[in-house]
Structure formats: structure tokens, C-alpha cells
Amino acid sequence: MSDEDKVSLCRKYFYIGFACLPFLWLVNSVWFFKYAFGNGSSHEDVSSSTARKPLRRYVTYSMIGSAVWIVAIVAWITTFQLKRAQWEATGDYLSFNIPRGIP
Template sequence: MDLSKVKNNEKLNLCVWYFRAGFFCLPFVWLVNAVWFYKEAFKKPPYEEQDSIKRYVIFSGIGAFIWTLAIGSWIYIFQTNRVAWGEFADSISFVTPTGRA
């Protein structure tokens, strides 16, 4: 979609919709929202809805960053402790590796 062809109030509605969708454990939607509306929020000449779009872009970027940190931390913790956690780690694994590293 070309945002230059969309009315400003529709841009705001779309930005809000993507922001709310991110709360359903979809951090990728927050990332898309932050990237897609960045120019609208910070590079375009000022217009009425821009302050609201800017707020949603910032919160979407922060949310995507926090999710990335949380998922990355979980991956690191799980991968470094999988063998020590034994049967519990195997039961929460999607693919159970055989043997030890």
C-alpha cells in the first residue's frame, strides 16, 4: 500500500490497528508498524494526526524491542541450560535433540 495516497485520518486508523494487533503476541506487527509509519511520523511536514501516529510508532518500536529482548533471552537461557534441566527441558522442546553436546 502506498501511504501517500491514503488520507491522514485513515493513516492514523491503520497505525492504531497495527498497534493494537501487536498486543496479541504479534511483535512482528509492531516492528512493521514502526518501520512502515516512521517517515509519516518523523519526516513529513506536520499535520493534525501526526502527533498521534508518532506516539504509536514510538510505542510499537519499544514493544518490538522488548519482545526481541525477551525472546532472545529465553532462547539463550534455554539453549545454555537444556541439558541441565533434563526431562523438563525435553518435555517443553518442540524437537528433542538426542545425545549431549
């Protein structure tokens, strides 16, 4: 794959990740990390610095975006699990499975 194709694919994954697909940002950052931040000794690394610069930007932003999404999802899951019983009917409406027993 040429350097321009790598940058183009990385850019596409980054912009598609804005459609609430944090997993795609994670894949983008893992997949292109060695091309963006590699030492340049391998033949698979991006050869030109003009292609490496945008790759670094997209990979860095993908890492930041996926980290923000992961923190937000963990915060929501923790809040929901701890407060669902206190929310009464609203918590039940948000639940797919309503647990039996005393909360």
C-alpha cells in the first residue's frame, strides 16, 4: 500500500469514527501506530515525512477520541448500575432486563 493510500484510509477511519463508532477509532490508532510513530527502519514504515505528519495527527486524535468514549461509557455504566434502583420508573424504562428482588 502506498503512503498516500495509508493516509487516505487513516483519514477515512478517523472521520467515520465521528458516527459514534469509537471502536473504529481504536482500530485506527492500533493499526496505523507503527506507520505513524515507527522508527523508519522497516520497509513497511511510511517512507516520506510528508505522509507521516498527517498519519500522526489522525492516529493521535483517534487515540484521544477512543479514550474519551471509553471514559464516557464506563462512567455511564457505573452510574446506571449504582443509581438504577433510585431512579424508580425511569430506571426501569431504561433497563432491558429488570432484576428481581429488593434493590
